[in-house]
Amino acid sequence: MAKIKQGKLQDKVRGIYDRIGSDFYLSRDDFEANGEQFNSALLMGSLTELNRGNMLLFGEYGGGKTTSAEYLNAVFNGLPLDLVKRVAIRGNPQLTEEKMVGRPHYGKMHQGQEDVVWQHFVLVGPKIFDEFNRIPESNQAVVLNGVDRGEWNYLNDFVATGRQPFFATCNYADKGNNGLIPPILDRFDVAVESKFPGVANALHIAQDYHNDKDRVLENPELTRKALEVLNSGKPYREAQVELEKLVQEHEGQLTSQGFPVLSREDKERIEQEVRIIPFDKDAEQYFAFLIAEMNTSHKYGQKRSIDNPEGDRQQGLYLNAAFNGCGSRRQEKSLVRYAKSLAWLQDRDEVNLDHVTQVAPYVLWHRIKWTPETEQVFRDHDRADPSDLYITKTLLNDGTSEIPGVKKRFAESQENYQRVIDLAAHGKIKESAQEAKEFYAGGRGHPIFQDAVRDLEGR
């Protein structure tokens, strides 16, 4: 990674990223934005920490999925690594809401009183759910509802924790796991694959067979104290105040060992700085084209999961004909948050096209179900990513000679779209609508023109 100005919060975050990448989660770079190289799992994980998002980690057994999440949660949040591991949930089909979220206070229950004992998973902010797809869908929904809203309900009680970073790991499909249904997948802001780190890194990792390197991040004494607080039955806010003191103590130890740490104030400032970064025009217009292709349908009025996408194929090879289902407002919010966070990390004043086009595949690939026809086109391609991610990256950028990508179509139609925009902005509404209709060409033009016509004609 390139050097940046000293004293900025970006410097601290890059310091954490670099330290995890060089000492703990050894990996290869597989992501590039504005000429800078990153490892996608580590980068998206860092951005997940910054904007308190939800991230899904795919990968093979022992491929570092859980490990990377544990390091990220420990270092970004000043938590002892052993505590992070202790409060993570390991998925299995028998997990119930009582084991994950909260359970009745059995002592009080025998006295005829109703009270809830919240599980550590709920009480500690940053969360990891290991092997998430081993639990049934109904329980996946319970966890994600809590994570999404930052509110956890059990019996008649609830705890409001606010949004916190959440990592869920999934092995690729086997007999022991369940699928993740689209509404569940849509709750995850981004998904990445924890990849094979290369032979040299693997040799290095193998030598550390007792994970001795982790000792520097662990603190058994503080972990024991933290567990005492968590088991104390104190009200949530009171317990959080005590945990915060332990965090500060651990952060002091990390600092003394050369780790950059982010204070609560740092994180709040980062969130404010990220929020105010605007999109530049190209980035936002590309985003508009992407939304149009994912949500509109010439044949069915709008794209729906119950309609056959092949129906739009006659209109041309837009994204809407290439996948089942449709876009969602959640995924658009995810893209904005992560693109802004990356722009912030790169110390840019604006989110540019590269930020959006590079982040978007990681926001979308787990949410999109490509049609068999689309998969067939890419079946024999050489690739470095999982198939769905590879297809998504390709079709959101330039595409192939057979299926042009969104970025290619954006480049071709942006000038015409700008005309529609300019005419509308100069008060020539009828002319703008007329040109948008012409550019739409009865369904063969870009769907964004159809959408513009509807906005201009108020229908």
Place this chain on the structure above:
Amino acid sequence: MPNPRFLQTAERWMNKDVPVERAKQKPKQQTQTSGKIGFPDNIPNSFLFSYDGQNGQFFQELIAKNNGAFAGTRAEIPTGSSGEVKYMHIMKRAGLITSIYNDSQLRSMNLYPITPAQSEHLLKAGNLPNPGDNWEDLALVLYDKSSEGENPREAQALYESLKKHKQDLGLSNSDLENRLIIVNPGIEKDSGSNYGVKPIVLPGLTQVYTHESLSKVGEDPNFDGYGLNGGLPLLNQLGSGSRTLYMPDETEDIGLRVLFRDWDLDLSAGNWDLADGDGFGRVNFAPQARAP
């Protein structure tokens, strides 16, 4: 009533100037294909460029996009609703090729005008639609870029484009000085040209090669059979036969010419008018092999 959020967004994105009329718009920036399109010599059939029929929707869109890009030039194509598109010539053909090249939507249909070699193979197989009723401009022939030759401005422009893309085209410096057949040329606007456009190379689509029969300038040899190699008969086919290869009368300062097939099934590599569009000019289209 327009959606106020659309108008707010438009105001944020707007340019200060009101857009000019579309005819005055600058041509769209070119985008390149990601790979070379394959044009196998032997194809099963072709169909005529028409306003309607099986591919009418594609052709209508193609005409609209061509005319959007080349309005006011000799490459503009008359609009219509039915029947074959008449008055076609090499500049209009190049406009169509350019429009397909620049538009992923059109490209995705994988339909292109046939090559000279494909035309001869189809003719031999009896699969060229009504060749006795029409003629077809098939390619450009760059004999030289002499200022005394035909179309010197266009010849120079094409030469510069060939030079620029010689690596893509697999041409050496000495190849550039040979007589060259240019298949699938593109065009771009040129207000200084009598045609309003000038020919250019479209990397990945334009094909350029030499042919031994181009040495036969100053003659109009008869030939037997078909021009199955590059669209022209080989030297050993020349001498006698029922077909004629019409070549430029000049032997030097020849300039840029057109290769076409006429309704007597003769071939000519000597027409000097790049926009010679009478009512019999047609374009054959065919599906082509996709890029590897």
